[in-house]
Amino acid sequence: MKRNFDDLLLGSIELFCLAAELSSFTAAAAAASVTPAAVSRSVSRLEERLGVRLFVRTTRQIRLTDGGRVYFEQCRQALLQLVDAERLVTGGQAAPAGLLRISMPTPYAHYRVLPLLPQFRKRYPQVQVDVHLSNRNIDFADEGYDLAIRGRAPDDSNLIARKLEDAALVLVAAPSYLKRAGKPKTLDDLQKHDCIQFELPSTGRKIPWTFQHDGKDIDVVTKGSYCCLDDVLGVATLVRSGAGLVQTYRYIVEKDLKNGDLVELMPQFGGSSRPFILLYPHARHLSLRVRTFVDFLVENLTTGLR
Template sequence: MMAVVDSIQLGSIEQFCKAAELGSFTAAAEFFGVTPAAVSRSVSRLEQRLGVRLFSRTTRSVKVTNEGALFWKECQLALGQIAEAERAITGGQTVPSGLLRISVGAAYGTHRLLPLMPKFTEAYPQIEIELSISDRIIDFVDEGFDLAIRVGIQRDSRLVAYKLEDAFLGVFGTPEYLMKKGTPLSLHDLEVHDCIQYVSPNTGRPMLWLFKGEKGEEIDHPVQSRMRVLNDALGCVAWVNAGGGLYQTYNFAAAGAVKRGDLVEVLHDHAGRSRPFSILYPQNRHLSAKVRAFIDFLRSTLSIHPAQ
């Protein structure tokens, strides 16, 4: 028998209800951590399926139609019943437990997440942790992950994204390399340096280096280099630590080496840019106690110990 409501349609219904409640696609998008265009597409899919207009749209506002108001009322009842059914199964789990599968990028996983994990595992001894530390793209359903932590702004309407923090960037090299090649004082000086590039698995292209100009303007700098590392940011860090050149990475990833004197930050006058990190999970998936515990732990811990 064919399912009456598939997972994608259920997510569209949730977005429709939130847009109706808040009277805004933009506000609903902010709530779910997606783009307003994604909410608009979800509503359009429902309208095509139902053959009615759920919202009256203008350039400045959206308003629920009579048909939309009726559908909203019935959907609220249905979603409430689904939530009650899920609570009947998982809500009685007062102590978070079970296997929690997490995917996280190499740099963030190694230098930011792993140092926090002992505190989490001590607080939740009945949760079993399985970490996949890799920069590759994952498929939540096929690979069975509960959540992921990724850099950048997520534009997948199937995922809920909670921003964890902004991680600041710096350019680093070893004292030995700088003694041999000199210390760059301007972005133009990078042209004569060995700059190690990280090739993102998301785009297949080297990531731009992010700087601020003399007046505080943002500069996305395309570094030219003969040295590239594919899909593994930690490989770039290892290359830099070996004296191979300069690399732009997160301050939290270089902090230990800088403190020991193994790395030196350069181009301070152009520093100050950052990249956002978010925690992601499928939008149509009910948050179990173990997932909610982990999300709450990270958000509270990182608010106390933000990335510098």
């Protein structure tokens, strides 16, 4: 195997990653116990080797270029894998460590995953967790994420997909709205009501509502005066305020239903659900922190929801 990296180049990559993380040559120098000039030389060395500008520099700050951001994410993952490799050989992998980056939809984060993170960190205190909350599909390679939770598995053979749950859907409204507009009793009645919409950012289309009729799922297109983009929790706030009807995940409104702040409607057409799937890249040697977190989520979500 040909040698592509000498000690000087590997050191330059480490200093570059530090500067990118801290957005400062001076801070990176202090963290690495070197001079700011040494950091600057290391970055220049990499830029000359790659033929790509990595930072935009001003007198007050530095920021990554688009190419620099891609290079940083790849280099950071490579350095973390080197750390994992050393721990694996020396036996230090008994304790997962390092930065874990996960992307997930807002409601699933708030109601399912975020409440579990203190328990995970208590068990594995050397793991730091970065959480990205969005319905937008992320690019694992370009954005440097370890895992993602999404509503469907993409057509990507490089990703492993594990279902966490089928989340039940429920149609609800506030008593104040029902007092004003009455209760729908049939699916056709929905056309007479203010139905709060949600637009999926990945497609730009409003999500149809799904019901079960004669043992089959059917989609119903609804209309309304309100539409939320990107954040599903917005529809929950609107429905609690009496804005209209909404179909949402039961786990979001469970407490509201129990205390009477919301009312479940047309349960005879209930029973539909949507999946939540854990995604992560195939890897010959998946880092211990990722494997540990995958096992933790599967254990706490798939078993805890039965």
